[in-house]
């Protein structure tokens with residue numbers, strides 16, 4: 148039991164998170180002089196497979212009807228079967244909703260350990276040490292894992308991608324598994340939510356709204372601003388909990404961890420739990436009526452003003468429609 152396994156979802160493609168997992172997996176495998184295996188699960192796409200094969204030592208693809216869409220139990224069955232076959236010391240996943248659901252279950256079923264939102268991984272003597280942020284990003288905890296396999300979901304965009312080899316490209320091995328088992332739970336209905344082309348975690352620009360907007364309608368105005376600058380929409384937990392926008396928009400400690408080049412926070416106070424989700428944002432800009440709002444301590448650009456005055460002006464200026 149010594150190798151590293153990168154668990155990748157075909158539906159994510161070769162996105163920033165996938166590249167981050169492979170980058171860190173490659174680095175760790177090289178440090179430990181072991182192999183990096185990659186499991187690609189779900190309906191396969193050729194460009195992604197080729198890119199992964201240029202980084203990992205071995206690529207396993209599992210693509211069958213039972214896993215054509217994400218469903219926790221069949222996905223877990225695949226992960227457990229592949230892990231039992233490969234016996235990795237470390238299994239890496241990204242910081243997405245699926246991984247957060249799968250990681251602790253996988254660790255439990257394999258008798259290993261699980262830790263999430265990891266920003267650094269190091270081998271120390273014979274053990275694995277990981278760093279993760281705690282107390283809403285105010286402190287960092289260094290945790291030594293004692294039980295293996297260690298199932299770790301990474302704040303994947305915090306890791307540098309690996310270089311792609313041009314020689315010794317790995318073969319893609321196709322596995323077919325018996326997934327006819329009697330699962331503990333199954334999805335009986337799916338309700339699709341309209342979402343942007345880019346995952347929030349991968350968005351380069353995000354316009355996020357908070358409770359100070361006062362209701363769902365002003366989010367429409369924010370949407371027009373977002374459309375004008377090619378941004379994705381986000382929100383604080385208060386706005387999501389109020390039912391103004393879908394829960395998948397939530398940014399923060401218990402929501403999405405985002406890493407855009409520009410994050411525009413509109414009528415968001417900047418509670419520590421919200422800031423925990425934007426610690427990897429390069430530039431934060433805020434619009435808030437309260438000059439003492441904590442968001443102003445985190446932002447590079449701040450406007451102390453009612454958003455109703457600022458947002459239309461910004462939209463017109465940035466979309467070039469201002470007369």
Ligand SMILES: Cc1cc2nc3c(=O)[nH]c(=O)nc-3n(C[C@H](O)[C@H](O)[C@H](O)COP(=O)(O)OP(=O)(O)OC[C@H]3O[C@@H](n4cnc5c(N)ncnc54)[C@H](O)[C@@H]3O)c2cc1C
Nearest residue numbers: 357358359383384385399400401402414416421436437454
């Ligand atoms: C365990 C735990 C986990 C949590 N996880 C998260 C998380 O993941 N994400 C998250 O966001 N929160 C999270 N929270 C909640 C967090 O503590 C805050 O309650 C929440 O972030 C507040 O959201 P808000 O900033 O939208 O609202 P508020 O704190 O109410 O702030 C509203 C802001 O709008 C401003 N405002 C009002 N009117 C206007 C106007 N007309 N123009 C401009 N500005 C205006 C106000 O000055 C104020 O600063 C969590 C809390 C707990 C306990």
